[in-house]
Amino acid sequence: MTDPVTDPVTGPAHGGGTVLDVRDLRVRVDTARGTADIVNGLSYSVAAGETVAVVGESGSGKSVSVLALLGLLPGHARVSGTAAFRGRDLLAMSEAELRTVRGNGIGMVFQDPMTSLNPVLTVGRQLTEGLLAHGRAGGRKAARARAAELLADVGLPDPRGALDRYPHELSGGMRQRVVIAIALSGDPALLIADEATTALDVTVQAQILELVAGLQRERGTGVVWITHDLGVVAGTADRVLVMYGGRCVEDGSVDDVFEAPAHPYTRGLLGALPALHDEDGADGAPAERPDLVAIGGTPPPPTDLPPGCVFWPRCPVRGDERCATEQPPLVPVRGSGPVPHRAATFYGERLQQTEVGA
Amino acid sequence: MTALAVRRTLQAVVVLLGVSVVTFALVHLVPGDPVRLALGTRFDQATYDALRERAGLDQPLVVQYLQWIGRAVTGDLGVSFRSGDPVTALILERLPATLSLALASILVALLIAVPLGTASALRPRSFVDGAATVLSQIGISVPEFWMGIMLILLFAGTLGWFPSSGYVPFTEDPALWLRSLVLPAVTTGLVSGSVLTRFTRSSVLEALGAEHVRTARAKGLPPRAVLDWHVLRNALLPLVTVTGVQLAYLLSGVVVVEIVFAWPGLGQLALQAVEARDYPVLQGAVLLFAFVFLLLNLVVDLLYSRLDPRISA
Ligand SMILES: Nc1ncnc2c1ncn2[C@@H]1O[C@H](COP(=O)(O)OP(=O)(O)OP(=O)(O)O)[C@@H](O)[C@H]1O
Numbered sequence: 001m002t003d004p005v006t007d008p009v010t011g012p013a014h015g016g017g018t019v020l021d022v023r024d025l026r027v028r029v030d031t032a033r034g035t036a037d038i039v040n041g042l043s044y045s046v047a048a049g050e051t052v053a054v055v056g057e058s059g060s061g062k063s064v065s066v067l068a069l070l071g072l073l074p075g076h077a078r079v080s081g082t083a084a085f086r087g088r089d090l091l092a093m094s095e096a097e098l099r100t101v102r103g104n105g106i107g108m109v110f111q112d113p114m115t116s117l118n119p120v121l122t123v124g125r126q127l128t129e130g131l132l133a134h135g136r137a138g139g140r141k142a143a144r145a146r147a148a149e150l151l152a153d154v155g156l157p158d159p160r161g162a163l164d165r166y167p168h169e170l171s172g173g174m175r176q177r178v179v180i181a182i183a184l185s186g187d188p189a190l191l192i193a194d195e196a197t198t199a200l201d202v203t204v205q206a207q208i209l210e211l212v213a214g215l216q217r218e219r220g221t222g223v224v225w226i227t228h229d230l231g232v233v234a235g236t237a238d239r240v241l242v243m244y245g246g247r248c249v250e251d252g253s254v255d256d257v258f259e260a261p262a263h264p265y266t267r268g269l270l271g272a273l274p275a276l277h278d279e280d281g282a283d284g285a286p287a288e289r290p291d292l293v294a295i296g297g298t299p300p301p302p303t304d305l306p307p308g309c310v311f312w313p314r315c316p317v318r319g320d321e322r323c324a325t326e327q328p329p330l331v332p333v334r335g336s337g338p339v340p341h342r343a344a345t346f347y348g349e350r351l352q353q354t355e356v357g358a
Numbered sequence: 359m360t361a362l363a364v365r366r367t368l369q370a371v372v373v374l375l376g377v378s379v380v381t382f383a384l385v386h387l388v389p390g391d392p393v394r395l396a397l398g399t400r401f402d403q404a405t406y407d408a409l410r411e412r413a414g415l416d417q418p419l420v421v422q423y424l425q426w427i428g429r430a431v432t433g434d435l436g437v438s439f440r441s442g443d444p445v446t447a448l449i450l451e452r453l454p455a456t457l458s459l460a461l462a463s464i465l466v467a468l469l470i471a472v473p474l475g476t477a478s479a480l481r482p483r484s485f486v487d488g489a490a491t492v493l494s495q496i497g498i499s500v501p502e503f504w505m506g507i508m509l510i511l512l513f514a515g516t517l518g519w520f521p522s523s524g525y526v527p528f529t530e531d532p533a534l535w536l537r538s539l540v541l542p543a544v545t546t547g548l549v550s551g552s553v554l555t556r557f558t559r560s561s562v563l564e565a566l567g568a569e570h571v572r573t574a575r576a577k578g579l580p581p582r583a584v585l586d587w588h589v590l591r592n593a594l595l596p597l598v599t600v601t602g603v604q605l606a607y608l609l610s611g612v613v614v615v616e617i618v619f620a621w622p623g624l625g626q627l628a629l630q631a632v633e634a635r636d637y638p639v640l641q642g643a644v645l646l647f648a649f650v651f652l653l654l655n656l657v658v659d660l661l662y663s664r665l666d667p668r669i670s671a
Pocket residue numbers: 029031036038056057058059060061062063064065074301302
């Protein structure tokens with residue numbers, strides 16, 4: 001790594017240890033049903049060696065928010081904000097400049113190992129073409145040797161043999177290792193994994209998580225880990241960002257967010273959601289509720305977001321009128337460490353006083 | 359690979375046998391007596407019976423079929439009722455004309471379809487896409503004879519660039535061969551090319567949407583490499599199959615075009631044979647068409663299995 005500075009606390013946009021600093025990221029797409037506000041003012045940063053988990057239901061804008069960083073969205077998507085990668089704004093880069101970052105400074109792993117590799121090209125070809133495009137290998141021979149090394153790094157048995165295989169000849173877990181090897185081939189300062197293990201079984205998933213953690217310790221890579229799986233977050237991430245309706249509704253250190261979640265949505269995800277009134281005992285309801293693993297209802301379509309709090313239509317708390325009319329800003333709530341714990345709800349601190357699952 | 363080849367070849371042989379039975383039965387069930395036709399007004403019973411016997415037409419159908427197919431495997435397809443010439447020789451004589459036209463047409467078709475279909479898919483709803491859609495609709499719906507006549511009027515008549523009809527064998531004069539080939543090849547090529555353009559467009563569009571294309575872009579590959587290796591390489595696979603089918607169609611003699619351009623190919627031969635109830639020639643031609651079709655399918659299948667690693671024996 002060229003910049004081994006580690007500073008877990010979010011610094012300014014050009015801070016030394018900050019690999020990625022996203023400010024007010026917005027993505028809009030004009031559709032037949034009106035403008036879709038897919039990402040609405042997302043801000044976060046990733047320090048070297050740090051893992052930031054992004055969680056949220058399907059459709060909350062997780063994939064779109066990271067694809068936007070690398071200019072991989074369809075041409076009609078309107079992207080605004082800034083995203084400083086080692087101090088250079090990705091969103092202001094030309095396509096040619098972006099190509100020097102893609103697969104080089106930033107590696108990306110996509111969700112489905114069955115479809116993210118080209119079925120008609122060998123694994124070796126798919127690994128070496130990136131190395132050659134970025135001038136990371138002298139020639140075909142050197143590129144092949146490097147590709148075999150990369151496959152060995154990600155724990156593929158018989159890496160030399162695997163070079164001449166086609167994706168369909170490998171198992172799902174092995175394919176995902178290949179995809180990860182491709183993402184790591186540019187020795188990236190930032191690895192973005194979009195549900196990289198969702199399609200895999202638990203054992204393989206654990207192996208891959210361990211693999212990435214190891215590489216991270218070794219090379220100080222910053223990681224953005226998109227997942228549905230809170231177990232994965234708890235096990236691997238330093239910080240977590242909860243997305244809903246294209247917004248960050250809560251973020252903070254994993255410990256803070258898991259121990260004292262402040263947003264009703266996060267609390268719902270975590271499996272318990274005591275209502276305010278229960279706590280007061282005013283309506284005589286029992287003070288305890290069974291685990292609510294699933295939150296009733298579905299997320300609002302990005303073409304039709306509610307005017308007030310995005311979570312309002314499904315929120316069991318809905319403290320007062322303001323919830324329906326005013327957007328709650330992302331404000332600090334009770335936290336324990338140097339990483340700020342923030343939530344976008346008017347009732348954060350009050351909810352934190354009730355224990356999750358109690 | 360070899361196991362696949364063997365299996366497919368055996369399948370093709372079985373199908374070919376089936377086709378030969380059906381062809382034979384159909385030809386013999388079509389009303390019209392070839393001997394009577396051949397004799398015309400000079401009909402007398404004794405000659406008639408003698409001719410029928412010589413042609414083996416007095417034998418039961420099964421016996422006739424077995425004799426025919428037995429000789430056919432040795433390359434002997436009998437003699438024409440009309441001219442008395444061996445059918446195999448008649449077919450071989452026509453083959454170069456048809457082969458030239460078919461290959462030239464498919465070349466024209468691919469030269470149109472691949473660039474135009476790809477350009478359309480890369481910019482859907484652009485001017486190029488719109489123009490390509492309209493042109494290929496026209497190409498598909500305009501009858502070949504009309505297209506042929508228009509081309510003749512313009513390029514042979516008004517401009518005088520190419521001969522209006524006729525075929526010059528390559529062995530006689532390569533330059534003239536090429537010139538005689540242009541108009542008929544463009545006529546059929548435009549039609550096949552229109553079909554293939556539509557096909558290429560949808561195939562490239564589908565390939566563009568594949569997730570591995572995003573992976574390729576995320577690697578930082580230049581656009582050209584993404585297009586060639588991750589879009590076209592995949593999109594052209596199904597095109598191989600469709601091109602094979604088109605070629606088989608062209609090889610079985612494009613009757614209309616052969617008539618418009620007075621092209622002495624297999625289509626013409628087959629048509630004349632139908633008119634004259636020339637059983638041996640007709641059977642021979644149909645058997646050859648079936649053979650060509652099966653052979654091309656076999657070649658396409660094997661080629662496909664080379665190009666697409668997912669297909670294995
Ligand atoms: N090109 C597009 N045009 C219009 N809407 C889009 C487009 N791409 C995505 N969307 C919409 O944006 C929203 C967010 O999509 P995104 O794929 O980012 O969700 P996600 O959080 O990654 O979900 P999942 O967990 O299912 O992967 C969805 O409602 C989706 O329908």
